[in-house]
Amino acid sequence: MAKTLLIVCLAILLPCCIYSQVYTIKGKVVNADNGAPVAGASVFLSNTSYGTVSNNNGYFELGNIRQGKYDLIVSFIGFETYNNSLTLNASIDNLDIKITEKAKELEGVTVRQYMKNGWEQWGTFFIQSFIGTSALGLQCKLQNPDAVKFSYMKKDGLLYVDAMEPLVIENKALGYTIRYQMESFVYNFNTKALFYAGYPLFTEMEGSKSKQNKWEKARANAYGFSSLRFLRAVYRNHLVQDGYEIFRMDRLPNTEKRLWLAREKNYYDTVSKTRTIKNFAATLAADSVPYYEKIIRQKDPIEVVHPGKVTGDDIAYGADSFTAALDFQQCLIVRIPALMNPQEYVESFRDASSSQPVTSVVTLPNQKPILITSNGYFYEPEDLMLEGFWGWWEKMSAMLPFDYRPKEE
Incomplete structure (x- = not known):
């Protein structure tokens, strides 16, 4: 082909x-x-x-x-x-x-109304979402938090964050000072989706030879977990050689659950007009309760994983002499069998286990291929969505510059 x-x-x-x-x-x-x-x-x-x-x-x-x-x-x-x-x-x-x-x-004009005590209400959430909750994140510090302003649109469930000046992040885990010019940060509480964009500049910290060696080891370890390494493997058609296992996955609507919930919502609306309801299950017939509990536990959409591993040739091709295109339908499950979930990830997600390999879900939400160059740069950012482990890991604390190369490369 x-x-x-x-x-x-x-x-x-x-x-x-x-x-x-x-x-x-x-x-x-x-x-x-x-x-x-x-x-x-x-x-x-x-x-x-x-x-x-x-x-x-x-x-x-x-x-x-x-x-x-x-x-x-x-x-x-x-x-x-x-x-x-x-x-x-x-x-x-x-x-x-x-x-x-x-x-x-336009000088002095506020596009959005900022909250007076925004940092007190949203500061911790922002740090966890932007810098991360991994062990690396614990060694990072935002040097100028006063530059961060918050605007929460309760009706739409959207949190906007703006920076009045470039954010300065000291990452003592990886030995970088990052100057980040944030262009946008939006968290959607309805879909649990986070999108932020900006321009980071990395400056290596100075330190003793032992510190430099420690940072290099930490960078190489972070690189092993990163989506940057995955994208470079896609570019080089080296997914199997670099230890990735990839499977296709479909997400199908749970029609049974959606119909049942719609029917019960009508019932709930009718009953609630005549009395206050504190426990919806208690209003159901006795034989309906087990079915109700079963339906509530079901996933929607239903995730169906296809048998058989996917190779690089199945999902990528050369767009031109310097660019590879990552192009696929539905979703990809990307697994790294050599790496187990870190403890911080396990503590953040109930279904995760430290005996499970690092697993992420990759989708192309706009159904357009992303183009990748040799250094792992890809475009456009909004055309790639990361979930699972990478959705948790890919924060500023784990970010590496495009010019970073581990010694083995």
Whole structure:
């Protein structure tokens, strides 16, 4: 099949030696309105450790960058954030970046009404959702919590979080200081879905040789659990070699449960008009209670796992010479038999066990393939949904930059 041939060719055309090639990005930051150079602008590649500041003449240089796709970000107080996606397979010498001043009439305008005591009410929830509850998360600290503002829309069940300045996270577990320019953070309490987006810049902490060795070991361990490693394995068509077991899964509506609940809701509404109900089961006929309890325990939707493992050729193909496409229907169960669930995960989920292998569910909610480059960069972020272990693990405390490579790679 064409897909099989393309992914095989991709693996052959892009051998490991391509990772040793490095490139440079040089350019100038100017004011879009008058062409004046902008000094002191922060210039960095999102989710990497490549970052610098423009000099007095607006010039900047980023060097030793590996081949791949990146988001080039330029930010400066009073200007709109500049974002440009670059596929880097050669050096760029004269990049002209024009940044636009924020509209003055919008200064000081609050788009959403922020809560006066938002941090007291939502601070812990935000830290757990954004930084995480793993052992790594316990060693992370948000340095500027006062920059975080909360807005809760009770009617819609939505929590919005905005940052008035880049968030600074000190990750002592992995040895990084992360400067995160948060663009959006929304949690939906109805669907239990979290979406956040932003531009992180990683800076390695300084420390003794023993600390550096400890951090390197911790990074390699975190990498083994990460979706970053999985996406790189997809790109290289190395899923089996890298120890992944993948199965297809369908989610089917539980028609019996939905019909029964709809019928009983009508009954509940009728009864509640005449008296107060504290225990709905007590209002049912005696022979209906066991069936009620059985129905309540059932899952909706019903998850049906297909027999037989999925290979890389079944779900990915070469989109072009530098990009692989991950494309599938329904859901994928991704299992790593060599890794067991950590204790913190087990404590967070009743159905989890420390004797079970790490297992995640991957879906393409918009039914569009995601495109992956060699460094694990993928786009668009909203086209990939992670559940299960990765839904819990993939937080800022476990995040690694795209330029991170374990020694074995």
